[in-house]
Amino acid sequence: MTLTRAVIASLVLAAVVLFGQKHGLWGVREAPAPPPPTPAALAFRRAQEEAAARAEAARAEAARLAAVTQPAETPEVLPPGEGREEVFGACTACHSTAIIRRSRFTRQQWDDLMDWMVEKQGMNPLDAEQRRRIVDYLAAAFPAASGSAGRRAPNPFLTD
Ligand code: HEC
Structure with a gap:
C-alpha cells in the first residue's frame, strides 16, 4: 500500500517535472548567441543603408528644387x-x-x-x-x- 502510494507519487512528480521542463518553468533557458553576420549579410546591410541615404538625398534635393522653382505660366x-x-x-x-x-x-x-x-x-x-x-x-x-x-x-x- 505504501509502496503503491510511493510509486504513484513519484510518477506524478515525474510528470510535473517533465511538464515544467517542457514549458520552461524551471529556470530560464539561455537563448543561444546569434551567429556573427556573414560577409554577405554585412554587404547587404551596407547596400541597404547606402540606398536609404541616396533616397534621402534625392528627397532633400527635390524639396530644395520645389522651393525655388516657379510653376510654368499659363x-x-x-x-x-x-x-x-x-x-x-x-x-x-x-x-x-x-x-x-x-x-x-x-x-x-x-x-x-x-x-x-x-x-x-x-x-x-x-x-x-x-x-x-x-x-x-x-x-x-x-x-x-x-x-x-x-x-x-x-x-x-x-x-x-
Ligand atoms: C523672338 C523672341 C521674342 C518674342 C517672340 C517676343 N519678344 Fe518681346 N522681347 C524680346 C526681347 C529679347 C526683349 C528685350 C529687349 C531688350 O530689353 O533689349 C523683349 C522685350 C519686350 C517688351 C519690353 C519692351 C520695353 O522696352 O519696354 C515687351 C512689352 C514685349 N517684349 C512684348 C512682347 C509681346 C507682346 C510679344 C508677342 C506679340 C513678344 N514680346 C514676343 C523678344 C521677344
Missing part, C-alpha cells in the same frame, strides 16, 4: 479677353508675360512694338489678322496710363 496670368491665347502663344517663346504685364502702351505703340519685336528681336512675323487680334488685346488689357502715354506702370518701389 494664359490665365494674363487678364481675360479676346486674343489672350494668341498673345500667350506668340509672346512667351522668348520671355515670360511679366515684361508684357508691366508695360502700358497706346494701341499705336503696341503696334509699333510688333515691328520692333520682329525686326530687332527675331519674332516670327504675325499675319495681319493675328496681329490685329494681338494688338487689340494688348491695347485693351494694358492701355497707356492716362497722362503718361507709353510709360511703364509706376515702379512701386520708387517713392518719388
